[in-house]
Amino acid sequence: MKTDTVLSVSSTSVAFRPQRTRIKICGLTRANDIAAAVAVGADALGFVFYEKSPRYVTAAEAAALVREIPPFVMTVGLFVNASVAEVAAVCAQVPLQLLQFHGDESPADCMAIAQAVQRPFIRAARVQPELDLLEYQAQYTAAQALLLDAHVTGYGGGGKVFDWSLIPEKLAPQAVLSGGLNVQNVATAIKQVRPYAVDVSSGVESAKGIKDHQLIQQFVAAVRQAEQ
Numbered sequence: 076m077k078t079d080t081v082l083s084v085s086s087t088s089v090a091f092r093p094q095r096t097r098i099k100i101c102g103l104t105r106a107n108d109i110a111a112a113v114a115v116g117a118d119a120l121g122f123v124f125y126e127k128s129p130r131y132v133t134a135a136e137a138a139a140l141v142r143e144i145p146p147f148v149m150t151v152g153l154f155v156n157a158s159v160a161e162v163a164a165v166c167a168q169v170p171l172q173l174l175q176f177h178g179d180e181s182p183a184d185c186m187a188i189a190q191a192v193q194r195p196f197i198r199a200a201r202v203q204p205e206l207d208l209l210e211y212q213a214q215y216t217a218a219q220a221l222l223l224d225a226h227v228t229g230y231g232g233g234g235k236v237f238d239w240s241l242i243p244e245k246l247a248p249q250a251v252l253s254g255g256l257n258v259q260n261v262a263t264a265i266k267q268v269r270p271y272a273v274d275v276s277s278g279v280e281s282a283k284g285i286k287d288h289q290l291i292q293q294f295v296a297a298v299r300q301a302e303q
């Protein structure tokens with residue numbers, strides 16, 4: 076080829092779509108609710124292995140539910156102050172891709188469990204003004220993300236919104252926003268916080284542990300609308 080030929084390369088700017096906000100639906104207890112969540116594009120499905128929760132499922136129940144889930148939808152196992160042995164027993168029966176620690180687990184507790192069962196984890200933070208979220212994140216460096224939830228009586232699933240202005244800007248794009256989200260407020264939450272993902276449980280329910288399929292559809296639609 077003639078060396079003086081200059082190849083003109085037209086630069087094309089590739090317009091990347093803005094990141095799609097990931098959506099986790101938590102507290103699933105029924106196969107038809109799973110089907111409804113998957114049908115509208117939920118990215119992750121949460122199963123609560125905390126016996127005091129009205130959304131609690133046994134490992135055997137969760138194993139049967141998870142068998143209904145098609146590929147490319149993540150399963151999240153949610154634990155509150157469980158031991159390594161307890162989490163291992165659940166993971167032996169239920170194909171969980173991600174752990175969510177929602178109790179008082181220390182960084183060492185989270186690491187020990189995650190390493191024992193060879194799963195990644197996210198850490199729930201119960202947000203309140205006294206909690207320095209950047210310092211908290213620095214304690215849980217092994218977590219894939221912080222799930223920012225409201226500080227409620229008990230541990231979670233409380234349907235309570237916290238003050239989103241408490242979320243440091245540099246933390247927001249890595250965080251999972253949770254706590255009292257619903258069809259009415261999730262668009263505002265996304266526009267204000269721009270989180271990596273949103274998580275909802277009671278906001279898409281007709282009763283505790285019973286998901287309302289229309290609310291799930293409307294919630295997902297509101298998230299997508301907020302990204303336009």
Ligand SMILES: O=C(O)c1ccccc1NCC(=O)[C@H](O)[C@H](O)COP(=O)(O)O
Pocket residue numbers: 101102121123125128129130153155177224230231232233234235253254255256274275276277278
């Ligand atoms: O969902 C529960 O019942 C629950 C019980 C104990 C600990 C955590 C629990 N849920 C964890 C979640 O990730 C919920 O989605 C999160 O707390 C938000 O719940 P909601 O405010 O009802 O959307």
